Amino acid sequence: MSEEILSPRMQRLRDAGYKLTHARITVLNALERGGGHMTSTELLDQVEALDSSIGRASVFRALDLFTRLSLVRPTYIDSSVTPTYVLMPDGHHHHIICTQCSRVIEFEDCGLGALTHTLEERLGVRLTGHLLEFYGLCSTCKDQPVREE
């Protein structure tokens, strides 16, 4: 790979001592194209489309690594088997999940900076990110009774 300017995420990969491989870069690109909110299945398809020579296993291995580095976070949005991987651009992400229709509503401000600091001091941990999920009913589902499926 040439000496280009690395995106912050790739920089982070390298800084942690990992190689900047074609497979990892492609997975990262696919995630970004997807708006940073993709199920593993969607991601596999997207990667396949970008470069069909990349194997499934490498996609999962990359996801696993990215998760450990807090570049990404898997969550269970609908009760499907497949986790949704959420990009955490600045180490954090927040959304509301409608437990009725699985719609996801994102929002920005969480005001958790202070709490982060407190916890680091109090518990002696090093926090690199967080995910805040609210559950409830979206404006559409709010008035309908809870129903099976």
Add this chain to the structure above:
Amino acid sequence: MSEEILSPRMQRLRDAGYKLTHARITVLNALERGGGHMTSTELLDQVEALDSSIGRASVFRALDLFTRLSLVRPTYIDSSVTPTYVLMPDGHHHHIICTQCSRVIEFEDCGLGALTHTLEERLGVRLTGHLLEFYGLCSTCKDQPVREE
């Protein structure tokens, strides 16, 4: 079933129009015994131990229902396939996950009441719970380099 006093969670089930079946009650009990933090596999074992006549499918169906009712929330703690189901006693739960060793550290105060209110007003949603996860390194892993596996 006799006319006992129902636990708040069971009350909630019934109020939502679902039957209080033996399978559902057992799954709820198993979750509570497990400290409200179990993988689906651990839960299956626990339910099996409590009453081996209950089928796997019913356990998954119960989990699915409980999730929709925000009694429980699936989260992705270690990179295992199996989600961890977290009981949300008062509709919410908070923890720190060590991205190195998968240790989970729970904490109480999150101070999100105000934000909940703001979001409900601003977005016209009805929020029934939330999950706040921090990621980072626990005090033990903090000083070791990030490593594969």
Add this chain to the structure above:
DNA sequence: TTAGATGCAAATAGTTTGCATTTGT
């Protein structure tokens, strides 16, 4: 140069399904 990462395809395991039967209300 060489440890680390990959791709492949087979193996694994978690979850869902269809349906006849049972159960809660």
Add this chain to the structure above:
DNA sequence: ACAAATGCAAACTATTTGCATCTAA
């Protein structure tokens, strides 16, 4: 009484593994 929920076991499908090969540094 009867819709709703169950148990069973088969079917599915996402994810992982082992290993020879390749590649980023």
